[in-house]
Amino acid sequence: MEYRTYEQVVARAHQIAPVSDDDIEPLINLVNGVREYCDLMESLMPELGGEIDVTKMSRNMDGDA
Amino acid sequence: MVDAPHLLTLSEQARLIREGSLTAVELVQAHLDQISKLNPQLNSFIAVDPEGALEQAARIDAALARGENPGPLAGVTIGLKDAIPAKGIPWTINSRLFEDRVPEDDPPVVTLLKNAGAIVIGKTNLNEFFSRPTESDLNPPPWNPWNPERMSVGSSSGSGAAAAARMASATIGVDGGGSVRLPAGAHNLYGIKPTHGLVSRTGVGRSEHSEICPLGFTALDTALMLESMIGHEPADDLSWAGEVPEYVANIDAEISGWRIGVPRVFIESAPNESEVMNGFDTFLAKLEELGCELVDIDLQGMAEARAATFLTLFSNAYQRHQKTVKTDWNTYGPQSRVNLLQGAFMSSTDLINAGDVGRAFKAYFSQLLQDQNLKAIATPTSPFATAERSRRPGEHSRGINACYTAPFNISGHPSISLPAGFGDAGIPVGAMLTGELHDDLSLLQLSHAYDLATDWSSLAPSI
Numbered sequence: 001m002e003y004r005t006y007e008q009v010v011a012r013a014h015q016i017a018p019v020s021d022d023d024i025e026p027l028i029n030l031v032n033g034v035r036e037y038c039d040l041m042e043s044l045m046p047e048l049g050g051e052i053d054v055t056k057m058s059r060n061m062d063g064d065a
Numbered sequence: 066m067v068d069a070p071h072l073l074t075l076s077e078q079a080r081l082i083r084e085g086s087l088t089a090v091e092l093v094q095a096h097l098d099q100i101s102k103l104n105p106q107l108n109s110f111i112a113v114d115p116e117g118a119l120e121q122a123a124r125i126d127a128a129l130a131r132g133e134n135p136g137p138l139a140g141v142t143i144g145l146k147d148a149i150p151a152k153g154i155p156w157t158i159n160s161r162l163f164e165d166r167v168p169e170d171d172p173p174v175v176t177l178l179k180n181a182g183a184i185v186i187g188k189t190n191l192n193e194f195f196s197r198p199t200e201s202d203l204n205p206p207p208w209n210p211w212n213p214e215r216m217s218v219g220s221s222s223g224s225g226a227a228a229a230a231r232m233a234s235a236t237i238g239v240d241g242g243g244s245v246r247l248p249a250g251a252h253n254l255y256g257i258k259p260t261h262g263l264v265s266r267t268g269v270g271r272s273e274h275s276e277i278c279p280l281g282f283t284a285l286d287t288a289l290m291l292e293s294m295i296g297h298e299p300a301d302d303l304s305w306a307g308e309v310p311e312y313v314a315n316i317d318a319e320i321s322g323w324r325i326g327v328p329r330v331f332i333e334s335a336p337n338e339s340e341v342m343n344g345f346d347t348f349l350a351k352l353e354e355l356g357c358e359l360v361d362i363d364l365q366g367m368a369e370a371r372a373a374t375f376l377t378l379f380s381n382a383y384q385r386h387q388k389t390v391k392t393d394w395n396t397y398g399p400q401s402r403v404n405l406l407q408g409a410f411m412s413s414t415d416l417i418n419a420g421d422v423g424r425a426f427k428a429y430f431s432q433l434l435q436d437q438n439l440k441a442i443a444t445p446t447s448p449f450a451t452a453e454r455s456r457r458p459g460e461h462s463r464g465i466n467a468c469y470t471a472p473f474n475i476s477g478h479p480s481i482s483l484p485a486g487f488g489d490a491g492i493p494v495g496a497m498l499t500g501e502l503h504d505d506l507s508l509l510q511l512s513h514a515y516d517l518a519t520d521w522s523s524l525a526p527s528i
Contacts, residue, residue, distance in 0.1 A: 003410045016409045017390040017402070026403045031410050034379060037372040038411060041418035044369060052421055054366040054429035060334035061468050063368030 001038035071095040075234040075286040082140035089122035089140030109227035113187035139182030141234035147188040172268025181293035190223025196401035210526040212491040218251040220244040225252035241275035243470025246482035250446035250495020256280040261477030262305035265298035284512035288312040318510035321356025326442040328364035340488035348496035370426040370472035376419040383408025423475030446495030450488030484521035
């Protein structure tokens with residue numbers, strides 16, 4: 001996920017839709033969530049030739065234990 | 066003439082119509098009267114088709130009078146979530162973008178329901194494009210008939226509210242992350258998300274994780290509906306072509322000795338409201354009373370699978386709307402248009418990663434069921450007892466209200482929400498059973514046994 005800064009997110013938003021200033025704050029919040037999820041997915045990817053191992057995944061709702 | 070036929074279960078209505086002690090026209094009229102009386106307050110329906118419904122009912126009554134068999138659902142009414150088209154009835158997805166759209170054809174799932182004798186009485190309310198509800202949607206959000214001061218949980222909110230308020234014999238919703246199971250739980254209904262591919266989405270929009278699902282008063286009603294909705298669509302590469310058992314004929318089962326997994330560590334990590342846990346404990350106690358063996362299980366990957374489901378949903382949503390958000394931005398509601406952009410911030414690698422995690426979780430969960438000889442696992446349906454709590458911005462964007470439901474969208478496993486009591490606000494809470502791929506029958510059998518042993522399905526809101 002390449003959109004990591006406020007400026008990057010705002011620039012991308014203007015590229016894809018005629019967003020208004022009022023749209024930016026809720027969008028930033030949502031994109032923060034998307035980034036968290038994308039980073040989580042990336043962290044689960046195995047080395048080349050490996051398999052995703054669910055038994056190494058979390059046991060809790062937040063995905064951190 | 067049957068007194069107040071709208072208060073009967075769908076199965077009872079269908080039986081009385083077949084026997085001739087109730088006509089389809091009488092039942093449709095009873096539901097239309099209920100809609101006229103309650104819908105101005107509840108906003109459950111956003112389109113009603115009285116002429117079409119009465120015409121169809123008259124045809125069914127005439128067919129019965131000729132001694133024909135118009136199908137297992139003959140004469141009962143259904144409310145369709147307005148995400149699903151139906152010939153001649155506006156199809157808006159609660160958006161101003163589609164304010165004037167009226168389909169000329171039925172999708173296969175609606176054809177199957179009509180061929181079984183069901184009558185589409187109207188289209189039920191939903192959040193615009195399955196987003197968060199706002200007063201600025203084309204139609205304002207529906208209210209929960211169990212407490213009309215509280216919003217209905219969505220996105221199939223109108224389907225939950227309409228069924229609970231007895232405005233239709235049953236309703237249909239669409240579940241992409243919990244959008245049928247959550248409203249089923251919050252409206253004292255049975256709502257099953259079938260195994261992926263059993264109900265074809267042809268004509269409704271392709272999706273690998275979002276299922277068309279019935280909501281009913283009883284487990285038997287839900288089984289009857291689902292059985293009528295299943296059919297292989299050769300043009301749909303996701304449609305299941307294998308054999309499917311008869312649900313209704315086999316719904317009575319001896320469930321004593323069936324092993325049910327309870328992932329206590331995961332459940333205890335969720336921000337469950339006390340009313341939810343009270344309902345869940347009562348639910349588990351009833352399963353034990355019915356002879357089920359509760360087994361503590363170690364369930365992993367739920368948070369990761371939930372994230373994978375949501376990333377896939379975000380990507381699908383943006384992909385569909387990528388052109389229209391450029392040209393019609395101001396026609397969208399302010400909530401849904403921002404939500405729709407989320408998928409534009411992901412890369413193709415992010416999406417493939419999510420798909421791989423989903424497939425790994427799918428294989429893991431099936432193996433877990435097999436290794437531990439489980440018929441299902443049991444969880445609450447939602448950690449929250451009211452819609453308001455589940456709509457707090459931070460919590461909604463992290464999908465916490467869907468922490469139990471969403472993992473099984475990307476995995477495709479069947480999952481059913483059952484009534485499990487009421488919270489302090491008078492809103493029902495649900496419990497959920499999730500089982501092996503293509504073993505929807507076991508979930509229905511468990512639910513039916515539970516239904517017969519409890520009084521929840523006999524309760525109706527006093528509105």
